Amino acid sequence: MVSNETKRVELLSPLKNSKSLNAIYKYADSVYFGIESLNMRSFSDNFRLNEINSIVKKLHENSIKAYLTTNVILYDNEFTLLERAFEKASEAEIDAVILHDLGAIELAKYFDVKFHISTQANISNLNSARFYEKLGAQRLILARELSLNQIKDIKKGLKTAEIECFVHGAQCTSVSGRCYFSGEICESQDYSANRGKCVQPCRRKWKVIDEANNALIYDGTFFINSKDLCMIEYVPQLIEAGIDAFKIEGRMRDPIYIEETTRCYKEAIDSYYNNTLSKEKVDNWLKRLSKVYNRGFSTGFYFDMPKGSEIERKKEGNISKYKKLQIGKVISYFPEKKAAKILLSRDQIKLNEEIFIIGTHTDTYLRQKVTSIQVKQKRNLTETPIASKEKKIAVGILVDAPVKKNDKVYKLKYKGVDNV
Known part of the structure; x- marks a missing residue:
C-alpha cells in the first residue's frame, strides 16, 4: 500500500519542438529542451535563444517545469552565448538548467539559476554526488552505468540534492556518452558525442581488417548497437x-514517440500510486511502446552488467513492426463545426481508429480518434474507399482541436500491410 505521505516521482520528457509540447502537456510533469549549439542533441529541432521566454511561459501555463539543457563540453568562445542563454533563462524564470562544466556552474550561480x-x-559514487551537492546542485542526473542498489546507496547518503535517472530510450555503448568514435570517423572534434553531433557509428555494421588486409570472418551482425532502455515493468522498484x-x-x-512513451x-506511475498496477497493464504498455520507435528493449545496468543479449544484432535503427505512414493532408478546417476536410492520397480511414495530424511548418500535433466519416454527401460511414495518388478522396471528420491547412495526416500501420 502506498502511503499518502509518499512524495510523487517526477516524470521528465524530452522536448524536440513545439509540436512535442502539444503531444505531452497532458502527461509530463517537466520537460528538458535545448537551444542552438549548447546541448547534446545539435541535430534536433532546438529552440532559438529568443524563444526561451515564450516556451517557458507556455510550459508554466500548463503546470510543467522547464529545464534548459546546456551540457556539452564548453570552450572559451562559447561562454558569451552561454551567458546570454542563462540571462534569458533567468528572466524567463526557468526551473533549472542542466549542465556539468564547472565554469557553467559558476555562471548559473551568478545568474541565480538553479542547476x-x-x-x-x-556521477558514479557518493563522494562525487556529495561534491556536487555542496556546490549547490538541486538535482543529480546519475551515470547510466549504475545498478539500482548503487543508486539506492547514493540517494541515502545525500542531504538535499534530488536524483534523476533515465528510464526509457536510447543507450550509448560508451560510458554516459563519453565517446570519440564519431569524432574520429568524421575527423573533427565537433562531431564527438560530447559536442552534440554524434553520427552514431556504433549503430552500423563493421568489418575488422588487419594491416595485411585480412578480414576477420564474422556473421555480419551488429556488435555495438545497444538496445533501448525500457523500465516500464519496474516502476515500483x-x-x-x-x-x-x-x-x-x-x-x-518525433512527437508520436514522445507522446506514447510519456503517456x-x-x-x-499513476497505477503505482493508486495501487492498481497489474500484469495486464504492464503487457499493454509494453505492446504500445513496441509500436513506436525502438531498437528492442533492455534494462541496462539496473540489475546486472549488460550481456550480449543487450545488443540489437540483426537490424539497424527502428525494429518496430509498425511504420508511420502519411495518408493525406488537411485541406480546410471549420472551427464552428470542429471539423476538418482531409485529402486522402493513400490507404483509408476507418471509424474508431487513430490518426495523427502533424504540422510541417506549424505547431500542430493532434492524436485523433476517428468518430465520424463523411465522403461527399454520404455521412455516418464506417470507412472510406482506398485512396491513391491517382485517386484522391476528400474526407470530412470531426476533430478535437484546431488544425491548419497542409498539416499532414498519418497513421501507424503494421508493416507488410499496405494497400498502396
Missing part, C-alpha cells in the same frame, strides 16, 4: 529506491 548536474558528469525523477530520452524523436510512464 542540475548532467549525466555527462558521470525505481520509485521505492528513492529516485526523484524519471527521465525519458528522445529529443531526436505510458504516466499511466504506470
Whole structure:
C-alpha cells in the first residue's frame, strides 16, 4: 500500500519542438529542451535563444517545469552565448538548467539559476554526488552505468540534492556518452558525442581488417548497437529506491514517440500510486511502446552488467513492426463545426481508429480518434474507399482541436500491410 505521505516521482520528457509540447502537456510533469549549439542533441529541432521566454511561459501555463539543457563540453568562445542563454533563462524564470562544466556552474550561480548536474558528469559514487551537492546542485542526473542498489546507496547518503535517472530510450555503448568514435570517423572534434553531433557509428555494421588486409570472418551482425532502455515493468522498484525523477530520452524523436512513451510512464506511475498496477497493464504498455520507435528493449545496468543479449544484432535503427505512414493532408478546417476536410492520397480511414495530424511548418500535433466519416454527401460511414495518388478522396471528420491547412495526416500501420 502506498502511503499518502509518499512524495510523487517526477516524470521528465524530452522536448524536440513545439509540436512535442502539444503531444505531452497532458502527461509530463517537466520537460528538458535545448537551444542552438549548447546541448547534446545539435541535430534536433532546438529552440532559438529568443524563444526561451515564450516556451517557458507556455510550459508554466500548463503546470510543467522547464529545464534548459546546456551540457556539452564548453570552450572559451562559447561562454558569451552561454551567458546570454542563462540571462534569458533567468528572466524567463526557468526551473533549472542542466549542465556539468564547472565554469557553467559558476555562471548559473551568478545568474541565480538553479542547476542540475548532467549525466555527462558521470556521477558514479557518493563522494562525487556529495561534491556536487555542496556546490549547490538541486538535482543529480546519475551515470547510466549504475545498478539500482548503487543508486539506492547514493540517494541515502545525500542531504538535499534530488536524483534523476533515465528510464526509457536510447543507450550509448560508451560510458554516459563519453565517446570519440564519431569524432574520429568524421575527423573533427565537433562531431564527438560530447559536442552534440554524434553520427552514431556504433549503430552500423563493421568489418575488422588487419594491416595485411585480412578480414576477420564474422556473421555480419551488429556488435555495438545497444538496445533501448525500457523500465516500464519496474516502476515500483525505481520509485521505492528513492529516485526523484524519471527521465525519458528522445529529443531526436518525433512527437508520436514522445507522446506514447510519456503517456505510458504516466499511466504506470499513476497505477503505482493508486495501487492498481497489474500484469495486464504492464503487457499493454509494453505492446504500445513496441509500436513506436525502438531498437528492442533492455534494462541496462539496473540489475546486472549488460550481456550480449543487450545488443540489437540483426537490424539497424527502428525494429518496430509498425511504420508511420502519411495518408493525406488537411485541406480546410471549420472551427464552428470542429471539423476538418482531409485529402486522402493513400490507404483509408476507418471509424474508431487513430490518426495523427502533424504540422510541417506549424505547431500542430493532434492524436485523433476517428468518430465520424463523411465522403461527399454520404455521412455516418464506417470507412472510406482506398485512396491513391491517382485517386484522391476528400474526407470530412470531426476533430478535437484546431488544425491548419497542409498539416499532414498519418497513421501507424503494421508493416507488410499496405494497400498502396
